[in-house]
Amino acid sequence: MQVLGLYCTPALCVFVILSWIAAKNTIWLNRDMPDSAHGAFFAIAAALAGSSAFQFALEFTSEFWDWEDERTSVAQLQLELELSEERRILEARRLTPSPVERQASYKERTPVEVERLRKESRHYRRVHLWMQWLLFVCSASVTAITAWYDPPQPGKGALIFLGFTITVITAATGYFKPRERAFNLQQTADSIEQHVTALDLGISPYAQTDSANLELFATTVENIRIEQRKREQQLDQPHQGQQEVV
Structure with missing residues (x-):
């Protein structure tokens, strides 16, 4: 859901802005666009833009993602995982009931x-x-x-x-x-x-x-x-x- 929101929210914001422009140039080409329509498009675009900015700020802010093993390589993590799995299997064999x-x-x-x-x-x-x-x-x-x-x-x-x-x-x-x-x-x-x-x-x-x-x-x-x-x-x-x- 986080990745979906990160990519889809900016795309939806751009789509709303383009729809706003298209509606003005097709439906209200020769007359003024109603204020209610302007307000609706603006509110939706502003909400999506704010949501996009908030998500990007969370995604790329190091203070938010305070990982304990952020400096550990993937190979080292994979090795530790394999060793933990081996220890789990040995412990399970030792404690296997009748x-x-x-x-x-x-x-x-x-x-x-x-x-x-x-x-x-x-x-x-x-x-x-x-x-x-x-x-x-x-x-x-x-x-x-x-x-x-x-x-x-x-x-x-x-x-x-x-x-x-x-x-x-x-x-x-x-x-x-x-x-x-x-x-x-x-x-x-x-x-x-x-x-x-x-x-x-x-x-x-x-x-x-x-x-x-x-x-x-x-x-x-x-x-x-x-x-x-x-x-x-x-x-x-x-x-x-x-x-x-x-």
Whole structure:
């Protein structure tokens, strides 16, 4: 955002000034330009100019950017980063817990994953419902306007807009498939939650020892997540590609 503002604000300021000149020479060529139009262009140009000056002052003022390593070379920083990464890996190997502890930690993180899947499912379900309602309203509006205006010349613009909207919504629904995505996410979340409940209650298939149950649980949940990713990939592919994958 900082880089975008640094480059775009001066360009917008120049564009406003050129628009000011163009408006004077085209719309108000043979008469005086209203003071309100002058004031609007001047206010916008002044605001953009002030914003540009402020951003440049912050960017090139050394007192504002007080870096602790400003005199360190990039090569030295890269070397320190690589050494820090090596130390992190060695420390992680030394403190790596046992498989049973990692599996227990994985089980504790599962509810967060279930909540994330449900949240994404609700998001796609809302998107699908909004698309369907908009499609219903536009389709009904086309019929109503066509029946109301005969000949349809006064409502021609509205019919063109509604037809364009219906085409875009239909294409977006068929391409992004929000309903299928919501169903897959909800199904995955329900399946993982079912296994979490079975593990907590100690019922089949988790009626063994704790270590065996945790290993089976981690394996099952990972397989469910892999199947979810495969279904997402199938939705992202064209129809012919989906048949080949299946």
